[in-house]
Each structure stands twice: as structure tokens, then as C-alpha cells.
Amino acid sequence: MSFPIPSTPLALALTAAVAVTVPATVFNMFWSKNKMPVDGRLVVITGGSQGMGLSVAKLLAQKGANVAIVARDRTKLAHALTELETSAARPGTQKFMFASADLTSSAECRRALDEIKAWGGVPDIVWTCAGAAVPGYFKDMDPDVLEGQVKTNYFSVMHTAHAAINLMAASPLPEGAPQRHLIFTSTVMAFYTIAGYNAYSPAKAAIRTLADGLRQECLLYGIDVHCCFPGTIYSPGFEVEQRTKPELTKILEGSDEGQTPDVVAQMCVARLEKGQTLVVTAFLGEAMRAGNWGGSPRGCWWFDTIMAWVIAVVWLVMGPMMDGDVTKYVKKHGVPVKGAKETKGIGGPGERTAMFL
Ligand SMILES: NC(=O)C1=CN([C@@H]2O[C@H](COP(=O)(O)OP(=O)(O)OC[C@H]3O[C@@H](n4cnc5c(N)ncnc54)[C@H](OP(=O)(O)O)[C@@H]3O)[C@@H](O)[C@H]2O)C=CC1
Numbered sequence: 436m437s438f439p440i441p442s443t444p445l446a447l448a449l450t451a452a453v454a455v456t457v458p459a460t461v462f463n464m465f466w467s468k469n470k471m472p473v474d475g476r477l478v479v480i481t482g483g484s485q486g487m488g489l490s491v492a493k494l495l496a497q498k499g500a501n502v503a504i505v506a507r508d509r510t511k512l513a514h515a516l517t518e519l520e521t522s523a524a525r526p527g528t529q530k531f532m533f534a535s536a537d538l539t540s541s542a543e544c545r546r547a548l549d550e551i552k553a554w555g556g557v558p559d560i561v562w563t564c565a566g567a568a569v570p571g572y573f574k575d576m577d578p579d580v581l582e583g584q585v586k587t588n589y590f591s592v593m594h595t596a597h598a599a600i601n602l603m604a605a606s607p608l609p610e611g612a613p614q615r616h617l618i619f620t621s622t623v624m625a626f627y628t629i630a631g632y633n634a635y636s637p638a639k640a641a642i643r644t645l646a647d648g649l650r651q652e653c654l655l656y657g658i659d660v661h662c663c664f665p666g667t668i669y670s671p672g673f674e675v676e677q678r679t680k681p682e683l684t685k686i687l688e689g690s691d692e693g694q695t696p697d698v699v700a701q702m703c704v705a706r707l708e709k710g711q712t713l714v715v716t717a718f719l720g721e722a723m724r725a726g727n728w729g730g731s732p733r734g735c736w737w738f739d740t741i742m743a744w745v746i747a748v749v750w751l752v753m754g755p756m757m758d759g760d761v762t763k764y765v766k767k768h769g770v771p772v773k774g775a776k777e778t779k780g781i782g783g784p785g786e787r788t789a790m791f792l
């Protein structure tokens with residue numbers, strides 16, 4: 436039996452590249468070190484009283500973390516706390532608390548984090564999940580709602596990050612201690628957004644830019660910065676947004692299958708443990724991220740690069756198709772009128788998945 440021996444410089448270079456990257460990728464898939472251990476560490480989760488935030492809090496409690504959750508409504512927080520206690524890996528030895536605060540205010544953010552510090556010390560991980568979408572046509576939205584969306588979705592993250600970084604940087608970890616982490620939650624619509632989310636998506640896209648910039652600055656303070664990009668999450672917040680969501684928006688998001696809060700939490704945590712920076716939770720997110728890498732750190736560089744090339748071509752078809760949905764809608768139903776009742780039941784997440792796959 437004889438093996439073909441590569442003889443030209445290009446064939447040699449390609450063979451060497453494959454010989455190095457394939458085993459490295461396989462090794463990284465199965466045996467890489469956990470880059471975000473949480474056992475015995477203090478984790479703060481904003482928006483931890485329900486939906487994705489609560490699922491993340493429960494999952495990290497199962498992995499041995501001490502967890503503090505922050506949101507406004509004390510009744511929901513108190514209920515969530517009992518769920519955390521029953522999720523603990525070692526009940527009785529892990530600590531859980533909640534702080535009630537409106538995180539759109541910088542003073543409230545600082546107060547909540549100071550309360551947490553007094554209770555359990557400087558947090559090792561701060562993960563922002565607080566946020567909410569008010570869908571609707573931009574043209575018809577009240578300017579107060581437009582501003583409110585920026586406050587809820589961007590200011591809350593900006594102020595939490597500012598307070599958290601100041602706490603962490605003021606008490607550096609000893610040499611060799613596991614890294615600290617700052618984790619934001621954006622949405623796939625930071626990569627490509629659709630009609631009906633124009634009050635929400637720009638604020639969520641700003642979070643991605645904040646994560647990119649802070650990732651670099653936080654190299655100074657020993658904090659790893661990450662940003663998660665879930666698609667539709669079947670959460671209590673999603674049920675609320677469905678009530679006012681334009682039917683056109685439901686059609687446009689029909690390619691998204693959606694995930695439960697628990698699945699979103701599992702996907703994010705698994706990928707954060709691998710050390711990923713821009714974290715997606717499903718294939719749709721993978722595809723949408725591929726068109727938007729810019730200068731952000733890649734996960735698997737060769738896969739992400741090939742995906743970026745493929746998706747650049749896919750968009751040539753997909754972009755006009757999405758716009759075509761809008762023109763088809765207006766031909767059939769006319770321009771949506773503010774306050775008028777729309778035709779129901781013609782779209783929604785998952786509706787178009789069969790075609791998309
Ligand atoms: N649901 C979806 O389809 C998607 C959601 N996302 C994002 O993921 C994250 C989680 O979403 P989801 O699971 O739907 O969450 P929910 O809407 O179900 O819950 C939101 C949480 O944030 C808290 N919160 C909201 N506003 C504030 C505030 N001003 N100060 C403090 N806490 C606040 C809420 O508590 P309280 O009201 O008591 O303050 C609650 O705990 C959000 O950032 C969301 O934008 C991303 C992609 C898709």
C-alpha cells in the first residue's frame with residue numbers, strides 16, 4: 436500500500452494545514468479545558484427572575500455556583516430564589532440571594548452590586564439577561580417607548596457593566612486564579628434585523644459593540660468579556676411581546692424555530708465553557724453571525740471563515756426574499772394602519788423552518 440506524497444509547495448502547505456487544524460479542532464471539541472468554571476464562585480445574573488436569566492441561574496446553581504439574581508419585581512424574585520435553592524448541586528452549602536433594582540438607573544445598578552458585594556464578596560461572573568422587546572412599527576411608536584427601549588436594553592447593560600468592572604478592577608484576583616467574566620445577552624437581530632423590531636434591535640446591536648470594545652479594555656483588568664445572541668426564546672417576555680407584534684413581523688421571523696429558555700441557557704454555557712466570545716445558540720444564529728464577524732475573535736477560525744464566504748452568497752438570495760415578504764404583504768393587506776386590527780394567524784417563529792432547512 437502506498438500513500439500519495441504531496442510534491443508541490445501548495446499541496447505540501449495544504450496537507451500541513453489540514454494535518455494541524457483537524458486534530459486541533461477534534462481535540463478542542465471533546466477535551467478542551469473548561470474556560471468558565473463556576474463551582475464555588477459568585478455569579479450575578481440580571482433578569483434572573485424569569486425566562487432565560489432564570490434558566491441560566493438554575494443551570495449554574497446545578498454546577499455549584501453561588502448565585503445572586505437582580506430584577507425589579509420582588510415577588511417574582513422571591514419565587515425564583517426558591518427554584519434556585521432546589522437546583523443547587525450541594526443544597527445548604529451554596530448561597531443564593533436576590534436584589535431588587537431598576538437597572539436602567541446607574542445609581543440602582545451600583546446599589547444592587549454593592550448589596551451583593553456586602554453579602555458575598557466581589558462577583559466572579561456578571562451576566563446581563565435583563566431586557567425586553569416592544570415590537571411595533573417604528574413610525575407608529577411613541578417617542579417615550581422608543582427611548583424606553585434604549586434604556587431597558589442598552590442603558591441597563593451599560594450601567595451594570597460599568598458598576599461590575601469597577602468592583603472587579605478594584606480588587607484584582609491573585610495570580611493563577613480562574614478568570615472573571617462579564618457576559619452580555621444580545622439577540623440574533625444584532626446581526627440582521629427586521630421590520631417591527633426597530634425600537635429594540637439597535638439597542639441590542641449596541642451591546643455587541645460594547646462587548647467588542649470592553650473585551651479589549653478588560654484585558655487590562657483580567658476580565659473575559661462575551662456576548663450571547665439567542666434567537667426566539669419561548670419565555671414569559673416572549674408571550675408579552677406576541678400580543679402587540681405586527682403580523683408582518685411574525686411572517687419575517689418565520690425562519691426561526693425558537694428555543695426554550697433552558698436550551699438557550701445550556702447552549703450558551705457550553706460555548707462559554709469552550710471560551711467563545713460571540714456565542715450563538717442555534718444554526719440560524721451561526722449563519723447570521725457568519726455574515727457579521729468584522730474584527731471580532733472567531734471560535735473555530737477555518738469553519739467560521741468558510742461559513743462567512745458561504746453566507747455572503749446566501750444573503751444575495753435571502754436579502755431580496757425577506758424584502759419580498761414585505762412587498763407581498765403590502766400588496767395583499769395594504770399599508771398597516773395604526774391601531775387597526777390585523778389578520779391573525781399567518782406567521783410566527785418556526786412557520787418557515789421547513790423551507791429554510
Ligand atoms: N424572548 C426572546 O425571544 C428573546 C430575548 N432575547 C433577550 O434575552 C434576554 C432574556 O429574555 P427573556 O428570557 O425573554 O426574558 P423575560 O422578558 O422573560 O424576562 C426579563 C427579565 O429581565 C428583568 N428586567 C426587565 N427590565 C428590567 C429592569 N429595568 N431592571 C431590572 N430587571 C429588568 C425582568 O424582571 P422585572 O420585570 O421584574 O424587572 C425579568 O427578570 C433579554 O435580554 C432579551 O432581550 C434575545 C433574543 C430573543
Ligand SMILES: CCCCCCCCCCCCCCCC(=O)[C@@H](N)CO
Pocket residue numbers: 567568622623624627629665666667668673676687688689690691722723746749750753
Ligand atoms: C443567512 C441567514 C438567513 C437568515 C434569515 C433571516 C431570518 C430572520 C429571523 C429573525 C429571527 C428573529 C428572532 C429574534 C428574537 C428576538 O430578539 C425577539 N423575540 C426579542 O425578544
